[in-house]
Amino acid sequence: MIAFSYNLMEPRFYSKFAANTLPNVYNVSMALAAEASSSSPFYFKPKSYTNKNNVTEVLVDGIVIAENPSMYAFLLAS
Numbered sequence: 001m002i003a004f005s006y007n008l009m010e011p012r013f014y015s016k017f018a019a020n021t022l023p024n025v026y027n028v029s030m031a032l033a034a035e036a037s038s039s040s041p042f043y044f045k046p047k048s049y050t051n052k053n054n055v056t057e058v059l060v061d062g063i064v065i066a067e068n069p070s071m072y073a074f075l076l077a078s
Contacts, residue, residue, distance in 0.1 A: 001015075001036070002014070002066050003047075004059065004064050004066075007056070007058045008057060011062065012025075013072065013076065014028065014033040014036075014037070024051060032049060035059075036059035036061075037062055039060055040063070040064075046060045047060075
């Protein structure tokens with residue numbers, strides 16, 4: 001699932017690999033990842049939550065920055 005942290009200006013790729021690599025940022029519940037990756041700013045309010053580093057993130061749908069998510073998957077794999 002892909003979301004975009006609006007206030008930190010960073011993409012969030014929620015996966016098992018990311019949760020094992022940076023658990024304070026990516027180890028979230030499935031419900032939170034689903035809400036964040038589907039909160040299109042044109043239809044729904046952004047999802048806000050405080051991560052385990054005590055940083056409040058405002059998350060919007062990943063399509064805002066990742067029109068082609070397979071390209072990001074390719075970049076992460078290489």
